[in-house]
Amino acid sequence: MDDCPFHDQDAIPQIASTHRFQWEKAQDCYVILYPEGMVKLNGSAAEILKRCNGEMSVAELIRDLNDQFPDADVAADAFRFLQVAHENGWICAKQSP
Amino acid sequence: MAGSVQNNLPKPLWLLAELTYKCPLQCVYCSNPADFAEYKDELSAEDWLRVLREARAMGATQLGLSGGEPLLRRDLEILIAQARRLGFYTNLITSGVGMDEGRVRGFREAGLDHIQLSFQAATPELNDYIAGTRAFRHKLEMAHAVKKLGFPMVLCFVLHRENEDQIEHMLELAIQLEADYVELATTQYYGWAFLNRDRLMPTRAQIEHGERIAHAYQEKMKGKMKIYYVVPDYYEDRPKACMNGWGSIFLTITPDGTALPCHAARQLPGLLLPNVREHSIEWIWNDSPDFNRFRGFDWMNEPCRRCPERFKDFGGCRCQAYMLTGDAANADPVCSLSPYHGLIEKALDSAQRPDRSAKPLIFRNPKNSKSLVENRRSLARSTVI
Numbered sequence: 001m002d003d004c005p006f007h008d009q010d011a012i013p014q015i016a017s018t019h020r021f022q023w024e025k026a027q028d029c030y031v032i033l034y035p036e037g038m039v040k041l042n043g044s045a046a047e048i049l050k051r052c053n054g055e056m057s058v059a060e061l062i063r064d065l066n067d068q069f070p071d072a073d074v075a076a077d078a079f080r081f082l083q084v085a086h087e088n089g090w091i092c093a094k095q096s097p
Numbered sequence: 098m099a100g101s102v103q104n105n106l107p108k109p110l111w112l113l114a115e116l117t118y119k120c121p122l123q124c125v126y127c128s129n130p131a132d133f134a135e136y137k138d139e140l141s142a143e144d145w146l147r148v149l150r151e152a153r154a155m156g157a158t159q160l161g162l163s164g165g166e167p168l169l170r171r172d173l174e175i176l177i178a179q180a181r182r183l184g185f186y187t188n189l190i191t192s193g194v195g196m197d198e199g200r201v202r203g204f205r206e207a208g209l210d211h212i213q214l215s216f217q218a219a220t221p222e223l224n225d226y227i228a229g230t231r232a233f234r235h236k237l238e239m240a241h242a243v244k245k246l247g248f249p250m251v252l253c254f255v256l257h258r259e260n261e262d263q264i265e266h267m268l269e270l271a272i273q274l275e276a277d278y279v280e281l282a283t284t285q286y287y288g289w290a291f292l293n294r295d296r297l298m299p300t301r302a303q304i305e306h307g308e309r310i311a312h313a314y315q316e317k318m319k320g321k322m323k324i325y326y327v328v329p330d331y332y333e334d335r336p337k338a339c340m341n342g343w344g345s346i347f348l349t350i351t352p353d354g355t356a357l358p359c360h361a362a363r364q365l366p367g368l369l370l371p372n373v374r375e376h377s378i379e380w381i382w383n384d385s386p387d388f389n390r391f392r393g394f395d396w397m398n399e400p401c402r403r404c405p406e407r408f409k410d411f412g413g414c415r416c417q418a419y420m421l422t423g424d425a426a427n428a429d430p431v432c433s434l435s436p437y438h439g440l441i442e443k444a445l446d447s448a449q450r451p452d453r454s455a456k457p458l459i460f461r462n463p464k465n466s467k468s469l470v471e472n473r474r475s476l477a478r479s480t481v482i
Contacts, residue, residue, distance in 0.1 A: 020210065089320075
C-alpha cells in the first residue's frame with residue numbers, strides 16, 4: 001500500500017487507540033493486543049514499537065535505533081516494519097495539533 | 098531454563114467470564130444452556146476478582162465479560178478496573194440494554210478496552226422480534242455513545258434464515274455507526290439455537306448471497322473497517338478447529354463458578370464440572386480431569402484417530418459430536434469423513450424447503466427454560482417407570 005504515512009520521515013507514529021502494546025511475562029515477549037486477539041512480537045519489532053510513542057518522528061526513531069544497535073541496518077527494516085504495522089492497524093500517525 | 102519448560106504448556110489465553118445468565122433479551126439463537134434458569138447462585142465480586150488474578154497469573158490476556166447480559170452486574174465497573182490493572186485486554190460483550198452514556202463513560206474511566214455491541218437485525222421490526230423486546234433504537238443510541246467516548250467498537254450480527262437477507266443493510270448500518278469491526282457470524286447450533294435449528298438454518302442461496310455481499314464490502318472498506326464473515330459449519334465439509342483444541346487456549350467460567358473448556362461443554366456426560374469456589378484456576382487448567390479429557394489425540398475414535406487432518410482441526414467440536422452422535426469422542430459430523438455426516442446433510446436438505454408454520458420459535462427466557470427442564474424431567478421419570 002502506498003498510502004503509508006511513514007514514508008514521510010517527519011510523521012510521528014503511535015500505537016492505535018484500538019490496540020495495546022505490552023510486555024507479557026507468561027509469553028516472555030512483547031505483544032500487541034486488540035479486540036479478541038493478540039500478536040506476539042519478535043525482538044526487533046518490539047524495539048521499533050517501543051519508540052512508536054507519539055513523541056518521536058520516524059527520523060528520530062531510526063536515529064535512536066541506530067544509536068542503540070550500531071551494527072544493524074535498521075533503517076530499511078524499520079521502514080518495512082512501520083508499513084506492515086500500519087497496514088495491520090497497529091499504529092497510526094499522530095495528528096498535528 | 099524454567100521459562101522454556103513453562104512455555105510448552107498450554108495457557109488459558111482467553112478467559113470468558115459469563116457474569117450472569119440474566120438477560121433482558123430473549124434471542125432465539127442464544128448459546129447459553131437451555132436450562133440456564135436452574136443456575137441462580139452467582140459468584141460474588143470477590144470470587145471474580147480472585148478468578149481474574151489467578152487466570153492472569155496463568156497467562157490469560159484476553160478477558161471477555163459476557164453473560165446473559167453483563168450490564169446487569171452492578172459490580173461490572175469494579176471487575177473492569179481490576180482486570181485492566183492486571184493487564185488484561187478487556188472486552189465487554191453486550192446487547193447495550195442497561196447502558197446509558199454515563200455508564201459508558203464509567204467504563205472508559207475503569208479502563209475498558211473494547212465494546213462489542215450486538216444487533217439482532219438491521220431494522221427495528223425484525224431486531225425487536227428476534228430479541229423478544231424493544232431494543233433497536235436504544236442500541237443505535239448506545240453505538241453513538243460508544244464511539245463518542247473513543248472506544249473501538251465491534252458490531253456483532255448473528256445471522257440466520259430470518260435476517261440473512263438483510264446483510265447489505267447491516268453493513269450499511271455498521272458504516273453509518275462507524276464500527277471498527279463487524280462480525281457477521283452465522284448461528285452455531287448450541288443451546289437455544291439448537292432447539293430452534295430448523296427455523297434458523299439459512300438456505301444455500303442465502304449463504305452464497307451473504308458471502309458475496311460480505312466479500313464486496315471487505316474490499317470496499319479495506320483499511321477502514323474490518324469485516325469478518327463466518328460461514329455456518331454445517332455448510333462446510335471439514336469441521337472447525339473448535340476452541341483451537343480442547344483445553345488449549347480457552348477457559349469459560351459460568352455465572353455459578355463452573356469452569357468449562359468451552360461455553361457449551363456443560364452438557365457433556367461424565368464431566369466433573371470443577372468450580373472456582375473449590376479449586377484454583379491453576380489446578381482446573383493444568384490438572385483437572387475435565388480439562389485433560391480431550392487434550393491431545395489419544396481420546397479420538399475412528400476416523401479421526403488416524404486422520405492426517407487431526408492436527409489441524411482436532412476432530413472438530415466435542416459438543417456437536419455429542420449432540421448429534423451421542424458420543425463426544427466421535428468426529429464432528431460436519432466432517433464428510435464422519436459416518437454420521439448424513440445427519441448434517443439431512444438438516445441442510447430440510448433447510449432448503451423452509452416451512453415457517455412447522456414449529457414455533459422458542460424464545461430464550463426463564464419461563465421457557467423452566468418448562469424445558471420440567472419436560473426433560475417428566476420424560477426421564479416416564480422412562481424409569
